[in-house]
Amino acid sequence: MKRVFVSVFFVLVAMIMNAQDIAGHWGGTLNIQGVKLRLVFHVSRSGDSWTTKMDSPDQGAKGIPTGKTEYADSVLTITAPALGMKFSGKWQGADRIQGTFMQSGLTLPLELTRVDGEVALSRPQEPKPPYPYRVEEVTFENTKAGLTLAGTLTLPEKGDHYPVVVLISGSGPQNRDEEMLGHKPFLVLADYLTRQGIGVLRFDDRGVGQSTGNFETATTLDFADDVEAAVRFLKNDRNVRNIGLIGHSEGGMVAPLVASRSGDVSFIVLLAGPGLRGDHILLEQQKEMGRVTGATAGELDYLAAVNRRCFDIVLSSASSREAEPLLKAYMDSLAQTGKLPVNMKDERGAELWRRQVLSPWMYFFVKYDPVPVLRDVKCPVLALNGSRDLQVLPENLGIIKKGLEAGRNRSVTVKELPGLNHLFQTCESGSPALYGTIEETFSPVALKEIGDWIKGKGF
Known part of the structure; x- marks a missing residue:
């Protein structure tokens, strides 16, 4: 009897240990x-x-x-x-x-x-202190919006006469490093440029990090006001003579807006900046995203038709309030007949899509055409795009070039960089799902193009 009890005891112990081991x-x-x-x-x-x-x-x-x-x-x-x-x-x-x-x-x-818990990401380009340049934590005011923006200013160790660029992030709430998917592209870009003798100011978007304000209610026009505040800070508080703007993605819309209305901007660099109106950007993006995720041609065509109708309602409306009941009626009709596209799946998905389209940012973006503003940009412009960019297709470069030249801008450089995605990473596929799997944060080829162009202009 004792032997049976001992055997059962050890079986129970083994079961308990097995259960504990899985944690x-x-x-x-x-x-x-x-x-x-x-x-x-x-x-x-x-x-x-x-x-x-x-x-x-x-x-x-x-x-x-x-x-x-x-x-x-x-x-x-x-x-x-x-x-x-x-x-x-x-x-x-x-x-x-x-x-x-x-x-x-x-x-x-x-x-x-x-594993130990945290899995370390390999980001070989991410710089570590000590840095061979000056680093200052700064704040400046957007008095128009009543908010404070916080950022980092990196300046060359030697000299006083050098250009300083303001980095402008892409869509979505971004911190000063434009941090996403374990990458910090603006940190890498700022480090590279400052080592090349070019000062850099990068800052947290409104409502992000140490910056105040509300990101959710802001549009591209509001972000342009924030960048203008950064330019004033550099011009008035820091006595910088040559100020440039480098805008990535949506930042490539903001930079021309600021340059077109501020005489204090000496040059701009557009990284995957849009040239097409917002609705066209989104339709192209959805098509390419669907293609790499395996959607059929029929699914993509139907999705494009539904989204085209949604965007047409927005384009013909005078306000999001006016567009809302029309969009709801259209989406309800699709739900009732079982014809919602694959990206919406059900009525809840349709409701989320409608809210997204009517959000302040997207409502403005769908209707915004960059070309009229590009015609008003007179300072030198460098526009770059990766050949494998699926979010802002490289064909936008030709439209940007035409818009700038239509305004008689005499200093326009446009380049499509082979093998780079929307984040300017070297890649085999431009799929956003793979951004985080790539060790490279910012292509050295793209970094050199930016640095060489700025230095070559003699600012």
Whole structure:
């Protein structure tokens, strides 16, 4: 009897230890058509229940909540309905779980092993102190909007007469480094230019980081006011003679706006700046994004037709309030007949899309045509685009060039850089889903083009 009791005791101990062993940090790598994407599952236990949070380091995502976590018969199952994701794997002993990852119809093998928790990203271009230049934390006021903007000013160690550029971020709330997906492109760009003898001011968007204000209610015009405040700060407070603007993506819309109405801007650099009206930019973007994610030609054509109708309602309206009932009626008719496109899926998806289109930023963006403003830009302009950019296609360069030359701008340089995506990373595919998987933050070729052009102008 004693022997049976001891055997049962050790079986129970083994079961408890097995359950305890599964808690912790588990990392693995998906291979998606040759592209490697790391995942980390943080599994924890409370009583008889399990919970999991997930990181996708290469996509800059941390602490993603999942739905249900189960561990029974040495099988770990993690589901995340909001992501359409499921992982199921069997404990192999020696801190290894062999399983399968499923998401959106895709099924891939995934082996998990224990990791320390945080998975370090390889970002070899990211500079580390000490820096061979001066670094100052600064603030300046946008008195028109009643807000304070906070940023970092980097200045060459020697000399007094050098140009200073203001970096202008792309769409969405961005900090001063334009940080996304584990990359800090503006930090890399600022470091490179300052080492080349060019000062740089980069700042947190309104409502982001240490800057005050409300980002959600702002449009491109508001961001232009913020940049004008930066120019005034450099001109009046810091006595800078030659001030330039470098705008990325939406920042490439802001820079011409500021340059067209400020005599204090000596030059501008447009990085993947739009030349087409906003609705055309979005339609092209949706088409290319759908193509790389495997949507069929029929799905893409129908999505384009639906979005074209939505944008036409916006274009013909005098305000978002006027457009709202018309958009709702159109989307309701699609939902009732079961004809919502794949990106909306259901009535809730349609409602989210309608809200997005009617948001202050997108309503303005859809209607905004950059060309009339480009005609008013008289200072030297460098416009760059990557050949693999799927968000602002390189064809925009020709439109930018024509717009500037129509206004008799005599100093226009336009270049399409081979093999670069929207973030100016060297890539095989321009898909945004892969931005975080690329170690390079900013192509050295693009950095040199920018630095050489500014220095070549003798500012």
